Amino acid sequence: MIKVERRGGRISFEGHADYAPYGYDVVCAAVxxxxxxxxxxxxxxxxxxxxxxxxxxxxxxxxxxxxxxFDKIAGAFPRVIQTRSR
Numbered sequence: 001m002i003k004v005e006r007r008g009g010r011i012s013f014e015g016h017a018d019y020a021p022y023g024y025d026v027v028c029a030a031v032x033x034x035x036x037x038x039x040x041x042x043x044x045x046x047x048x049x050x051x052x053x054x055x056x057x058x059x060x061x062x063x064x065x066x067x068x069x070f071d072k073i074a075g076a077f078p079r080v081i082q083t084r085s086r
Contacts, residue, residue, distance in 0.1 A: 002031050004070045006085040009063045011038070011070075012055040017080040027077050034069055 003014045013035050017027035035053040039046050042056045058066060067085055074081045 001079075002028065002081040004031065004067070004074075004081065004083045006063050006067050006083075008086075009059040010055055010057045011035075011063050011066060013053055017077070019077060019080045027073065027080050030073055031070065031081065034066075038066055 001015050002017050003012075005012050005014075013031065017025050017031070019025045019027040032052075035056065038056040038058065039053045041058065041062075046053055046055050046057070048054050056063075056066075064085075067083065070081070070083050074083045
């Protein structure tokens with residue numbers, strides 16, 4: 001399961017969807033692509049040693065807007081992605 005959590009202006013990402021076999025997992029691809037795009041606007045390195053995005057610090061307004069996208073994915077695929085905002 002992918003867990004996406006927003007705390008203030010920071011969004012963190014953890015896990016893998018396991019919705020489909022590697023290379024065919026559309027849920028993981030959507031979250032990975034969106035998190036990579038968000039990392040482009042972050043002011044600091046937010047990836048792990050493999051290059052996967054672990055978190056992005058966007059500021060409160062942009063993080064709230066970005067979570068709408070992840071909430072939509074979670075609504076469509078609730079067994080494989082969970083979102084949380086604090």
